[in-house]
Structure formats: structure tokens, C-alpha cells
Amino acid sequence: MAQRPRTPNTALAALMQETAWGNDRLARAVNRTGSEAGLRLTYDKSSVSHWLAGVQPRAEVREVVRETFARRLGRPVTPEETGFEAAPEPAGDRCAPADLMSIGRADMDPSRRSVLAAGLYSAALSLPVFDDSAERISRASAGPTVRVGQGEVETVRNMTDRIAGILDELGAAHARPMAAAFLVNSVGPWLQASGTAEVKADLLSAAADLTYLTGWMAMYETAHGLGQKYYVEALKLARDAQDHVTYCRTLRGMALQAASLGHGPKALELADSAAEAAPASGPRLRAFLAGQQAHGAAMVKDRRQAFARLNETETALALADGRNDAVGGYDQAAYHFHVSHVLYELGDLPGAIKELQLSNRARPVNEKQGRAHANGLLARRQMELGHVEAACATWNTFLDDYVTLSSVRGDEHFRALSTTVAARPDTPVVRQLQQRTRDVALRKAAA
Incomplete structure (x- = not known):
């Protein structure tokens, strides 16, 4: 039987025209993006010629191509725009617990963890928008047989603090599997149980905090695709709980992730979104958000904005009380760390080194993991000088x-x-x- 002729991929050709990319440049960009997901791609200009002629790459590569164009264009790119068949899409903006349990179960399985960790980070991801719909809380309380109360809420918060302590003392590789197991085995069933509206809101908020921390640990361990998935689930939970603080704090974590991957404009966009979405908040949260804005501004070489944000950070931190929570807290060590990043991005290497040294002096004794990262960074900067x-x-x-x-x-x-x-x-x-x-x-x- 004669093989059906392939249809030329005019959609892909249009995207390439929009980005002003030739075959060779697109191939190299796809290879770079794929390496973040643990894919060893060796495409060249002839590969792109085959795609333009109608050849379909394998499913995971189709997603890499979409993300590559999205980063170039600064907007989401649909499967239709690439002219490729759509790979199975993850669940959309459905109830957060269902997606969270799926991610957590995969993260608990050692045989799948390396594959999950290699997931692709999306620089053009559409994020759940915070709204004021109280209906979300009532919809999340449909469990027919189990009823939860403030005891379960306190258990989640206490476990979050304990896991944060283990993270600081022993490292994320030990702490994150514990967090994933607790999310799946305890938090998930409680989120689907019945309870008063007040209890359900508190439980959603506590779960959002723990999910944020789990995402931060995945990001810290360079499992960026996985970390981003946890962050999105934390945004959903915080939105459903009407918890502005955790919602904004999670956006700030996503800004830090974008910065660590070198996506300066995206880092600044997310940091600004976090600050804009913040309600009337305490000075420590304002410092927390403004410090990340300063880092993002420095990455895009906006010197004036970077130092203005640092001034805001310093002023707000000076007004903060002595309470600094274990999950996403902000203190003098974090402030000097941000100053160091700003100075380094703006070309002041000696100043960046001095601020890292100040950060280490201000760091609490029990923050072993944070201190190790700061010292590793400091030593590399000193070698560079x-x-x-x-x-x-x-x-x-x-x-x-x-x-x-x-x-x-x-x-x-x-x-x-x-x-x-x-x-x-x-x-x-x-x-x-x-x-x-x-x-x-x-x-x-x-x-």
C-alpha cells in the first residue's frame, strides 16, 4: 500500500517566521531547552526540515518545541500553532487536591522520581488567578464520611515546621520525600473530608504552605519542572483558601526559580505580580517581596529600580517584629543575600562577596543547608575574583x-x-x- 503523503507543516513555518529563526537556530534552541528536562537531543537543521515537511517528533519533544517558542515569544504556544499533534495535557484548573495527589504519589516513588525531576520548566505557564469566590471552600468540603477540625489543621502546620527543620539540618533530599508522603497519605484525604467553612479554609491554607515548601525543595534540588508543578498547586490551594499571603509568597518563590534559571524578564514579572497581588501586609512580607523585585530588576539591568527596591526592603525589614516563620521567612541573612545578587548582576563582584559574608554572619546557626549554599556561592565568587x-x-x-x-x-x-x-x-x-x-x-x- 502506498504511504500517504505528508502535509507540509505551514503552522511551524509561520512560527519560525515570527521568531526570525532558521532551521539551524531552532534546532539548537530545542536542544538547549530539552537538556533542562534531561533529554539529550541532537537535532540539526535537517531535523527541522523533516518537521517542516510534516514529520512528527515524539511526544516529549513536541512539548520541548512548544516551550522553546514560548520562551522566545514570551507567551504560551498551543500545539496547533506548532502544527504538531497535541501531547496529553495535564489537568487544567480543576480542584487542587486531585492534581496534588497525582504529583505527590509520583514523587513518593523512587523509581519515578528521577523521571519526574526531569520534567520541563515552562517560562510561559498560565497561572491560577486569585479571585474572591467563597464558593471554592464549600466545593472543597464534600467528603461524606470523615470530618476534620482544627486538630488536623495544627497537625499540618506542625509537620510543615518539622519538615522545614529537617530541610535546614539534613537537606532537601531527605525532607522532600517526607513532605510528599504526608501530602498524599494525610493531607489529601483531609482536604476531601467535610468540615466547617472556617476549618476548610484553614486546612487549605495550611496545605498551601506545605505544598509551597515542597515545591521550593524540588526547585532547590534543581528539579525545576516538578517544583513548578508543586508551586502551581500551592497557588490553587491558596486561592481556594482565600490566603493572599501564601499566594503571593508562592509567586515570589516562582520568581526566584525563574531567576535561578536565568529568565530575568520572567523573574521580574513574577516578582512584580507577587507584590501587586499582596494585600495590606506586614513589613516582613513587604520586605520579602521587594527583595525579589530588586533581584529581578538587576537581572534586566534596571539599576535605578533595583536599588529603589532594596531601599524598600531595608526599610520594611527594619519595621518587622521578631517573629519569622519557618516557611518562606525573611530576615537579615536573606536581605544581604538579595543585595549580593543585585550587586553581582550589576557587575560589582567585590561588593557581592562582601554582602554574602554579611549574610553568613546573620544566618541562624541551625540553617545548615542554607549556609552550605551561601558558602559554596561565596567561594565561587572569591575564586572568580x-x-x-x-x-x-x-x-x-x-x-x-x-x-x-x-x-x-x-x-x-x-x-x-x-x-x-x-x-x-x-x-x-x-x-x-x-x-x-x-x-x-x-x-x-x-x-
Whole structure:
């Protein structure tokens, strides 16, 4: 039987014309985007020629192509616009618990976790919009057999605080599976149980906090597609709970994620959205949001706005009381960390190093994971400036924490340590650090 002739993909050709991309440039952009999702793509201009002639790439690549165009155009791109068949879409804006349970169950399964972690981060994702519909809470209380009260709400909040403590002490690789299991085994059934409107709102809000924290841990472990999914579920839960604070805090977390991936305009857009959506709020939350706006502004080289936002941050933080919660809190250590990011983005490397040192001095003693990340970053900045002995001292401090942590972010710093120190001149300080690095690597391998 003769094969049916393929139909030329005129939709894809139109997108390429809109982006001013030729075959080779599109192929390279798709390969780069795919690498974020753990896909080793080796497309070239001939591959794009085949697509234009009507060949369909496999489903996961079709999604990568959509995301690649979305990043270029700064807007969502539909399957129809690419001319490819639509891959199965995730559930839309349905009740948050159903989607959250699906994500959490996959995250609990070690055999699926690596696949889930390689999910693609979308820079043009449509987000759940906060509205004032009280009907959402009543719709979320349809459970016929189980009734929840304030006891369940307190359990969720207490578990969130405990998991945040484990995160700081032992690392996200230990804490996140615990959070996913608790979300699936306890929080999910409670969200579908019956209760008063007040209890249901409080429970949705507590669940949003825990989901935000779980997303932050996934993002911190560079599982960016997964982290984004948790963040979207946290937005839904916060919206359903009418919890402006958690909704805005989650948007700010998404701004940090975009910044860590180098999407400056998106980082600023999300940070501004968080600040605009915030209700009349306390000074600590205002500082929290303005600090992220400063980082985003620096990424797009808006110096004036960046320093204006830092001034807002400093003023608001000075007015904050002594209570700083464990989930997404903001303090002097976080402020100096933001200042360091701003200065680094604007080309002031010595100033960025000084602010990281101030951040470390202000950091609470029990924040081991945060301190390890800050020291890893500081050592890399010191190496970049050519301050080898200072960097070696910082790397040794980093290793003090890293040896007892389980953290992908820590592993990234450790690899940077191994690479940069190996390339340095042979001095006693460097040799000592190299030997300690080998010892830590052996210890980690044996653990």
C-alpha cells in the first residue's frame, strides 16, 4: 500500500517566521531547552526540515518545541500553532487536591522520581488567578464520611515546621520525600473530608504552605519542572483558601526559580505580580517581596529600580517584629543575600562577596543547608575574583556542612570545588583542600 503523503507543516513555518529563526537556530534552541528536562537531543537543521515537511517528533519533544517558542515569544504556544499533534495535557484548573495527589504519589516513588525531576520548566505557564469566590471552600468540603477540625489543621502546620527543620539540618533530599508522603497519605484525604467553612479554609491554607515548601525543595534540588508543578498547586490551594499571603509568597518563590534559571524578564514579572497581588501586609512580607523585585530588576539591568527596591526592603525589614516563620521567612541573612545578587548582576563582584559574608554572619546557626549554599556561592565568587586563599578557607567551611547534607545543590557546589581547585597552582593551601575534597568524596560514596 502506498504511504500517504505528508502535509507540509505551514503552522511551524509561520512560527519560525515570527521568531526570525532558521532551521539551524531552532534546532539548537530545542536542544538547549530539552537538556533542562534531561533529554539529550541532537537535532540539526535537517531535523527541522523533516518537521517542516510534516514529520512528527515524539511526544516529549513536541512539548520541548512548544516551550522553546514560548520562551522566545514570551507567551504560551498551543500545539496547533506548532502544527504538531497535541501531547496529553495535564489537568487544567480543576480542584487542587486531585492534581496534588497525582504529583505527590509520583514523587513518593523512587523509581519515578528521577523521571519526574526531569520534567520541563515552562517560562510561559498560565497561572491560577486569585479571585474572591467563597464558593471554592464549600466545593472543597464534600467528603461524606470523615470530618476534620482544627486538630488536623495544627497537625499540618506542625509537620510543615518539622519538615522545614529537617530541610535546614539534613537537606532537601531527605525532607522532600517526607513532605510528599504526608501530602498524599494525610493531607489529601483531609482536604476531601467535610468540615466547617472556617476549618476548610484553614486546612487549605495550611496545605498551601506545605505544598509551597515542597515545591521550593524540588526547585532547590534543581528539579525545576516538578517544583513548578508543586508551586502551581500551592497557588490553587491558596486561592481556594482565600490566603493572599501564601499566594503571593508562592509567586515570589516562582520568581526566584525563574531567576535561578536565568529568565530575568520572567523573574521580574513574577516578582512584580507577587507584590501587586499582596494585600495590606506586614513589613516582613513587604520586605520579602521587594527583595525579589530588586533581584529581578538587576537581572534586566534596571539599576535605578533595583536599588529603589532594596531601599524598600531595608526599610520594611527594619519595621518587622521578631517573629519569622519557618516557611518562606525573611530576615537579615536573606536581605544581604538579595543585595549580593543585585550587586553581582550589576557587575560589582567585590561588593557581592562582601554582602554574602554579611549574610553568613546573620544566618541562624541551625540553617545548615542554607549556609552550605551561601558558602559554596561565596567561594565561587572569591575564586572568580582571584582570591584563592580566601576561597579555599570558604570551601573548607562549606565542606564542614556538606559532608552531613544530602542536597543536589550542595553536590553542584562540590563539583565546582573539585573542578576549580584542580585548575589552581600547586600551593600548600590548595593541596590541603584537594586532599580533603578527595576524602569527602570517598565518604559520600560510601554513605
